[in-house]
Amino acid sequence: MISVQNIYCVGRNYQLHAAELGNRIPSKPIIFSKPTHALVEAKGQSLIVPSGEDELHHELEFVIHIKQPYQPGRIVTELVNQFALGLDLTNRDEQTRLKQKGHPWLLAKGFRNSAIITKLRSFEGIEASQAHDFMLIKNGNIVQRGNLNELIFDLQTLIDYIGTHFGLGKDDLIYTGTPSGVGTIHSGDHLQMKWGDEILGECIIEIE
Template sequence: MDDIRNIYCVGRNYRLHAQELGNEVPKSPMIFSKPTHALVETTGQEIVLPGNRGEVHYEAEFVIHISKPYKPGMKVEDVVDQFALGIDFTLRDVQSELKKKGHPWLLAKGFPNSAIITKFRAFPGVEACKEVDFSLIRNGQEVQRGNIQDMLFDLETIILFCSQHFGIGAGDIIYTGTPAGVGPVTDGDRLQLKWGEEILGECFIRLG
């Protein structure tokens, strides 16, 4: 993970997720970022999250790895070489207060260990990825299931938008949004990220 440069995240990219939190469905990609200190690979280990700042919510996501700068006319497959699954952890109570004040979300999204990620694997192409659901299993129960074909803004749109507004280059990764079903973690939770029926990564949560 040492080669990761920028961590971009797409907010409200699944209609049902936006609605479950009472948010307006966006008309263009809503992008925020996380510091690289937030990133941690899942290896079955215990991951410590802050337990003294209100509820910490899980948000399972499909993550893409950028291999080169984007140029107009490029296809997704030209710039994405790998994919993974991840969880964008969110301090939900903190985020709610920030929203009320019109402040940026960084305090709610950027804390250490707030971006967990599985090992990357070769990107098989957009159409192949649409044939497989990703899901999050919490203590043996499925709590989220999504498919990139249900995203409000597809991978091509997200990459183009990030390129135009922030720049995109080798080593950047993009968390592409979470489907409905988000909720709070509790101390001792076992979380597993699945690609189809295959578990790509898991961890145990400790609220410190």
């Protein structure tokens, strides 16, 4: 597992995903974070996640790895050296309860094993990345499919926004948002994250 300093996540960064949850398209990036203890690499193993009777959702994401500290004017290819696919697991019932109270989402987003990630691969630039779709396969069926050209806020916008408001440093990760198709995970589900024709990571979810 890579050494990670901060895990930033972007909410509602695909129009169809915002629509499927009944949310408005944001006018600026919605940023939240996950603890580094939530991060786990998908290597084909079983992963235990706490959810109880609450509904657990999968959110597939394109993840970028920052190689050096952010400075204004630095472009994506100067700051990003690797990418991965990731799953932002969400306790949807808990998130709904927290939103109704106006509370932060941490309990719904930051639990153990809620930031699943594949192995990292070399980032070859935005255009090269847009040449591939990324997919989540659940029990043999494609349930989510996305492409970087569908982002509401592109990678440069996200990097500038996060770098300006929070700071970005070496070994930070950004989960850039999930496409439509978010759905429920049940105990025993087999999840595979696919980049083009290649499976980058997979795991079996066990809910406790």
